[in-house]
Amino acid sequence: xxxxxxxxxxxxxxxxxxxxxxxxxxxxxxxxxxxxxxxxxxxxxxxxxxxxxxxxxxxxxxxxxxxxxxxxxxxxxxxxxxxxxxxxxxxxxxxxxxxxxxxxxxxxxxxxxxxx
Amino acid sequence: xxxxxxxxxxxxxxxxxxxxxxxxxxxxxxxxxxxxxxxxxxxxxxxxxxxxxxxxxxxxxxxxxxxxxxxxxxxxxxxxxxxxxxxxxxxxxxxxxxxxxxxxxxxxxxxxx
Numbered sequence: 560x561x562x563x564x565x566x567x568x569x570x571x572x573x574x575x576x577x578x579x580x581x582x583x584x585x586x587x588x589x590x591x592x593x594x595x596x597x598x599x600x601x602x603x604x605x606x607x608x609x610x611x612x613x614x615x616x617x618x619x620x621x622x623x624x625x626x627x628x629x630x631x632x633x634x635x636x637x638x639x640x641x642x643x644x645x646x647x648x649x650x651x652x653x654x655x656x657x658x659x660x661x662x663x664x665x666x667x668x669x670x671x672x673x674x675x
Numbered sequence: 676x677x678x679x680x681x682x683x684x685x686x687x688x689x690x691x692x693x694x695x696x697x698x699x700x701x702x703x704x705x706x707x708x709x710x711x712x713x714x715x716x717x718x719x720x721x722x723x724x725x726x727x728x729x730x731x732x733x734x735x736x737x738x739x740x741x742x743x744x745x746x747x748x749x750x751x752x753x754x755x756x757x758x759x760x761x762x763x764x765x766x767x768x769x770x771x772x773x774x775x776x777x778x779x780x781x782x783x784x785x786x787x788x
Contacts, residue, residue, distance in 0.1 A: 601779030661723035661773045
């Protein structure tokens with residue numbers, strides 16, 4: 560069974576600080592996705608990383624996929640209160656039958672709170 | 676706005692009743708997925724469907740749960756004889772191709788009393 564472990568589980572910081580969220584696995588993933596979820600709403604896809612070593616930037620957010628495709632990180636520069644939310648990483652599940660692209664394995668999430 | 680539409684947003688059922696959750700995918704999306712979210716477990720895959728076909732139901736409990744995506748109309752997740760442990764947020768997602776470009780709905784929060 561593939562698992563994705565996120566750390567830290569909780570993160571409380573002041574506006575303007577930088578932060579990094581980690582998503583680790585002992586398994587290789589063909590790709591990883593990052594989502595942000597606000598209370599009472601569904602997850603919103605932020606980015607998909609596909610190539611080992613890939614770096615993608617989305618304004619103040621930088622996403623990196625590990626060279627071995629077993630881990631990923633999300634770095635936020637100069638965090639703002641609007642960044643508050645639950646951040647989730649997810650990847651297609653693989654089993655004996657191969658990769659099931661329709662079935663995502665999610666990490667437990669990182670709850671980020673940015674104080675004004 | 677042609678996002679993924681789920682209804683109802685909130686559903687309260689007594690133990691033993693049936694719950695029906697509906698999901699209309701985004702326009703042009705033919706792949707539908709259902710996930711369940713519990714605070715202590717995170718998002719868990721339940722089932723992946725295309726029109727009139729169940730592609731992967733490996734995350735569905737063996738009893739009381741069923742899902743369909745008919746040729747016409749929304750996808751339905753049906754829970755029979757609900758128990759308190761079924762209380763959770765149920766999310767539907769859709770995509771234009773399998774496994775990529777997921778768009779999630781706002782979810783249905785089921786409470787079993």
